[in-house]
Amino acid sequence: MGDPLDKARVPQATVPRLARYLRVLHRLERDGVAKVSSQELAEKLDANAAQIRKDFSYFGEFGVRGVGYEVSFLIAELSRCLGLDHQWNVVICGAGKLGQALARYRGFREEGYELVGVFDSSSHVVGTPIDELSVRPEKELAQFIRENSVHIAVITVPAEAAQGVAEKVIEAGVRGILNFAPVKLAPVDGVFVRQVDLSTELMVVSFYLAQDRD
Amino acid sequence: MGDPLDKARVPQATVPRLARYLRVLHRLERDGVAKVSSQELAEKLDANAAQIRKDFSYFGEFGVRGVGYEVSFLIAELSRCLGLDHQWNVVICGAGKLGQALARYRGFREEGYELVGVFDSSSHVVGTPIDELSVRPEKELAQFIRENSVHIAVITVPAEAAQGVAEKVIEAGVRGILNFAPVKLAPVDGVFVRQVDLSTELMVVSFYLAQDRD
DNA sequence: CAGTGTGAAGGGGTTCACAGCG
DNA sequence: CGCTGTGAACCCCTTCACACTG
Numbered sequence: 001m002g003d004p005l006d007k008a009r010v011p012q013a014t015v016p017r018l019a020r021y022l023r024v025l026h027r028l029e030r031d032g033v034a035k036v037s038s039q040e041l042a043e044k045l046d047a048n049a050a051q052i053r054k055d056f057s058y059f060g061e062f063g064v065r066g067v068g069y070e071v072s073f074l075i076a077e078l079s080r081c082l083g084l085d086h087q088w089n090v091v092i093c094g095a096g097k098l099g100q101a102l103a104r105y106r107g108f109r110e111e112g113y114e115l116v117g118v119f120d121s122s123s124h125v126v127g128t129p130i131d132e133l134s135v136r137p138e139k140e141l142a143q144f145i146r147e148n149s150v151h152i153a154v155i156t157v158p159a160e161a162a163q164g165v166a167e168k169v170i171e172a173g174v175r176g177i178l179n180f181a182p183v184k185l186a187p188v189d190g191v192f193v194r195q196v197d198l199s200t201e202l203m204v205v206s207f208y209l210a211q212d213r214d
Numbered sequence: 215m216g217d218p219l220d221k222a223r224v225p226q227a228t229v230p231r232l233a234r235y236l237r238v239l240h241r242l243e244r245d246g247v248a249k250v251s252s253q254e255l256a257e258k259l260d261a262n263a264a265q266i267r268k269d270f271s272y273f274g275e276f277g278v279r280g281v282g283y284e285v286s287f288l289i290a291e292l293s294r295c296l297g298l299d300h301q302w303n304v305v306i307c308g309a310g311k312l313g314q315a316l317a318r319y320r321g322f323r324e325e326g327y328e329l330v331g332v333f334d335s336s337s338h339v340v341g342t343p344i345d346e347l348s349v350r351p352e353k354e355l356a357q358f359i360r361e362n363s364v365h366i367a368v369i370t371v372p373a374e375a376a377q378g379v380a381e382k383v384i385e386a387g388v389r390g391i392l393n394f395a396p397v398k399l400a401p402v403d404g405v406f407v408r409q410v411d412l413s414t415e416l417m418v419v420s421f422y423l424a425q426d427r428d
Numbered sequence: 429c430a431g432t433g434t435g436a437a438g439g440g441g442t443t444c445a446c447a448g449c450g
Numbered sequence: 451c452g453c454t455g456t457g458a459a460c461c462c463c464t465t466c467a468c469a470c471t472g
Contacts, residue, residue, distance in 0.1 A: 065430080066429070082421050084417070200234060264455095265443075267454060276454095279448070
């Protein structure tokens with residue numbers, strides 16, 4: 001039951017899990033596995049089998065009772081759920097080490113993401129080759145976004161510059177942002193922002209290590 | 215109430231938030247702000263004031279009723295809570311772009327983390343200078359960990375190599391791991407693993423963008 | 429009869445609302 | 451009087467348990 005097309009009320013916690021399921025499924029497919037049960041998937045992640053089935057249930061009925069899931073079919077369905085049946089044009093703003101690391105990450109291309117441009121404000125970095133692209137000057141950013149129908153901007157500039165870059169890309173038409181700068185961007189209606197906080201991750205580790213000393 | 219030293223039952227979601235509070239507080243201190251209320255902090259993050267106060271309450275009473283919090287005192291207390299009153303020796307395993315990006319990130323040093331070594335298995339990368347360090351061969355990893363009392367290992371190797379590296383560093387005495395490889399590491403008693411999944415983040419963005427099209 | 433799909437129970441975390449205190 | 455500290459209500463999410471079906 002429940003309209004499979006009503007995706008608005010998918011739990012937020014489900015979405016990154018779908019991406020992880022997909023990754024394991026791709027690995028299974030590469031290994032020639034044709035069918036899989038929720039129990040087997042759960043063992044390969046650190047998940048509960050019921051959780052996996054429930055996550056799928058928000059989108060439809062993908063399995064066969066008594067049998068399991070067909071790997072290739074499940075990959076197709078989950079890809080569609082995550083919006084990967086669409087090509088997403090992506091720019092990276094900020095070509096420091098992190099920006100370059102993300103730019104060279106192969107996984108993006110494989111999933112329907114097309115990195116179309118990398119930008120930086122520093123003239124020392126502009127022109128640096130990154131695979132088949134080269135770093136462009138930031139002043140061309142807005143026009144580039146309009147001319148190449150860019151959907152998503154990844155922000156890897158320093159904290160002080162992030163809000164300005166965000167405003168610029170939104171003004172130029174971007175509706176999705178992946179922000180690695182450690183600042184909260186001002187919310188804008190119709191624009192989705194995903195915040196990633198790398199600088200806090202080490203502290204999470206030391207927190208739990210410090211507990212064990214007591 | 216509740217023993218402030220009983221840190222075992224701090225909600226898991228609280229820990230990364232403490233780190234974010236700390237970042238905002240450092241910024242306030244730099245700007246010469248001496249006192250702050252939970253309401254003011256909430257506005258600078260995207261948080262609820264009650265949430266901030268509740269998070270603090272797991273560790274003690276840091277404020278003055280009717281007044282607010284003294285910034286420098288709060289920084290000291292939160293730093294202690296996160297284990298930053300201790301020096302943590304860190305190694306990075308895998309000197310690809312991501313490993314190098316993390317290695318060059320200044321924020322680590324400022325908070326009590328000391329990057330003592332960067333390792334890679336590829337002879338093409340060994341010897342590459344990274345600030346005052348240079349990339350070492352992976353075969354020296356275990357001995358290095360023992361001789362330099364390394365507490366935390368950051369894993370930035372490819373997925374296939376991650377489990378092997380994890381076993382090696384745990385065997386050598388590491389008790390905290392920050393894993394960027396997209397695989398679940400086998401759990402080991404007494405070893406804390408924090409998993410970071412960069413490759414799923416773009417999918418979260420495209421999921422929400424795809425919803426708006428419907 | 430094995431494994432999915434799901435209502436219902438359970439648990440963890442957030443938010444409310446106010447007592448407590450400087 | 452203002453803002454902290456916190457029990458209690460609320461809500462979202464996870465997990466259970468079982469009806470359902472190929």
